[in-house]
Amino acid sequence: MAEAPPRLDLTAEDTTPPPSEALAATPASPREEPLPDAARLASLLQRLSEIAGDGQAAVNRISFTPDEREAHATLARWMAEAGLQVETDAFGNTWGTRPGRRADLPPIGFGSHLDSVPQGGRFDGAVGVVAGVEALRMLDAAGIQTEHPLRLIAFVCEEGARFGEACLGSKAVVGLLEPGDLQRLRDAHGVTLASAMQSLGLDPRQLPSVRWEPRALAAFLELHIEQGRLLENEGKAIGLVEAVAGNTRLRISLHGRADHSGGTPMHLRKDALAAAAEIVLGVERLANEPRRRTTVATVGRLDVSPNSITTVPARVTFYVDVRDVDGDRQRAAAQDVLALAQQVAARRDVALEAELVGDSSPVVLPLWLRHLTRDVCQRLDVPYRVLNSGAGHDAAILARALPAAMLFVPSHQGLSHCPEEWTSISDIAVGVRVLYHSILALDRALTEQAA
Ligand code: GLV
Ligand code: MN
Ligand code: MN
Secondary structure, three states, rough: OOOOOOOOOOOOOOOOHHEEEEEEOOOOOOOOOOOOOOOHHHHHHHHHHOOOOOOOOOOOOOOHHHHHHHHHHHHHHHHHHHHOOEEEEEOOOOOEEOOOOOOOOOOOEEEEEOOOOOOEEOEEEEEEEHHHHHHHHHHHHHHHOOOOOOEEEEEOOOOOOOOOOHHHHHHOOOOOOHHHHHOOOEOOOOOOOOHHHHHHOOOHHHHHHHHOOOOOEEEEEEEEEEOHHHHHHHOEEEEEEEEEOEEEEEEEEEOOOOEEEOOEEEEOOOOOHHHHHHHHHHHHHHHHHHHOOOEEEEEEEEEEOOOOOOEEOEEEEEEEEEEOHHHHHHHHHHHHHHHHHHHHHHHOOOEEEEEEEEOOOOOOOOOHHHHHHHHHHHOOOOOOOEEEEEOOOOHHOOOOOOOEEEEEEHHHHHHOOOOOOOOOOOHHHHHHHHHHHHHHHHHHHHHHHHH
């Protein structure tokens, strides 16, 4: 699928008009099939990648920071210029609504997120949002008004990298986030989610107002990069997601004793980092056990104190991220990680504190909606395959409350959560085309059902 090297300069062949003009493109005849405009997609992605990014590769658009808000404000501007009714809720989620012919029908939603992990890529989340902008522009170009209203949504704080727990914006709208969580969740600097919100002018006390009514959306579609290598390896353009893995996250702190690295004999040490190292390797070994099948487990962050060359490490805090598409295996593996950590800590005589920072179950997305997107791929003659997602997604959270589907586009070499993350604009354009037709197919199917 990928036809160019990963370091594509998105601006290289960009003849795109600014979004205001782009979104106000001249309507085509309703019978003419509008196609995604690759240059316009590249331009929108480029603009987002310049917010807290170097515009070339890495982005640091961390959740609940002014950078994430700037990305939401940029999207809000694009949507307002396209004539959508734009709203931002008290948690910071942003959406724009295009009226349908039938105001009595709930909107069909689509979109993704605009935050990134530290040193993340330009495509994770952003692709689904710009795809939505472009799909709406195509509808305008074709002069189509759907029966259902349409709603492009950017959820806040999808990445669990900052607060440990992921998909907070979508959890808030379906009622999976409690006021107490805003105090409980804190980042590696001890900043609580509540105070991060306050520093951006968002009022944590308004959390209950963020919750949607049941069936606030008729359905939700999320286009996303695969973040794996199946599509590219098999030459498929679209992945239709069957199940989205869940995750269990632990924060483990080990308290040993700071000592002189020269003066302290080996047998008298309480080295918290040596204990952590043993646990990290144990986590890897455990996840590799054949009986665990689809389990993956990662220690991606480790904070050492005092972090000095000449001091035996006194304290280490690290995070374990256990994921699986099987919830029982996921929880069993997290339990086993905890037991292993306790054994190692006891043997090495270091104190252990463990906290569950997040726990989300795997989700199987509804078959009928996957079939609808499959039929679209078949009709458009777009090669597809059904797959599972190892990464978490807002669509999986929404799926607890309403029908949701995910469309994946290929990730070059499967790389993601890194600056090398890359998907060609032409692959994204195929995704937009499938998204566009899926929205229309869904509008037809749900209208028939409602009749
Ligand atoms: C989101 O990208 C995740 O970490 O699954
Ligand atoms: Mn994502
Ligand atoms: Mn991500």
